[in-house]
């Protein structure tokens with residue numbers, strides 16, 4: 168059995184679901200959760216339900232908002248004293264920033280953005296996509312512990328019958344130490360929706376959207392089904408959507424349960440970012456568009472007619 172720490176992030180009263188996915192997969196190990204900043208009662212209950220033993224809540228000077236140095240300094244001290252074999256986090260914007268920094272502070276190895284893993288005999292063995300998802304590599308980490316692992320959100324899924332843990336909360340006094348690059352202000356995007364990498368449903372638009380204004384029809388459908396809106400690079404390069412919305416090799420890699428591609432041809436660089444989606448729906452006027460070779464459901468037709476019809480049908484279905 169390995170001793171494992173899982174770094175969690177919170178979102179309102181909830182913990183990010185990638186934490187729960189990781190916890191589910193770590194059943195049978197000794198698992199602590201580490202949070203920087205308060206975890207709500209409902210968040211604690213979720214963590215306990217999915218197997219967290221202790222939930223260590225680090226608080227202190229300089230930790231009110233995320234800074235790579237401050238968080239890494241606080242975590243380094245705590246993890247260093249904890250005797251952990253492994254430290255896991257979601258491959259979120261913060262996880263991707265923080266864990267490589269920590270692994271370098273410990274001089275320890277790291278497996279990035281795994282999409283699956285086992286813990287046989289308490290030893291980590293993972294799988295991660297390489298070369299834009301064209302092949303899967305098996306990864307193990309050697310050398311001094313703790314070993315660090317980030318896990319792609321939505322890749323593992325939640326266990327149907329999780330093994331519960333105690334979920335005992337432990338407040339820990341911590342310090343950000345010296346922060347040389349201070350964050351002065353965080354300007355939030357207009358959308359309060361989940362980040363693409365964590366979204367369970369994504370509706371994406373391509374060059375066929377023609378302009379930024381037309382993305383409204385995708386937003387409307389997304390509002391009804393609880394989706395986040397994404398875009399192809401052609402749409403981003405044409406100024407229809409910001410780069411934060413780009414899915415693909417030079418954008419974000421996503422793995423939602425449902426990906427609806429609207430007017431996207433399915434170039435290899437776009438597929439690289441979304442091919443691990445569980446169900447892919449494509450709407451395209453061209454029956455020979457490459458996206459149809461990857462789609463589970465294909466609709467040949469004009470997205471400007473089909474998307475509003477789908478939105479109305481979803482409204483009826485979902486009340």
Ligand SMILES: Cc1cc2nc3c(=O)[nH]c(=O)nc-3n(C[C@H](O)[C@H](O)[C@H](O)COP(=O)(O)OP(=O)(O)OC[C@H]3O[C@@H](n4cnc5c(N)ncnc54)[C@H](O)[C@@H]3O)c2cc1C
Pocket residue numbers: 372373374375398399400401402413414415416417418419429430431432433434435436437440450451452453456468469470471
């Ligand atoms: C190094 C490199 C990195 C790249 N990284 C990325 C990346 O990260 N993400 C990415 O997306 N691309 C990336 N690209 C670009 C990629 O090769 C494609 O050019 C891009 O994905 C095409 O975007 P698109 O499908 O929206 O546009 P198009 O290829 O122009 O396709 C538009 C589609 O819309 C359909 N259509 C037209 N009108 C309608 C309508 N009214 N209703 C329904 N369908 C309609 C057309 O039939 C067509 O299939 C990269 C390219 C390179 C070289």
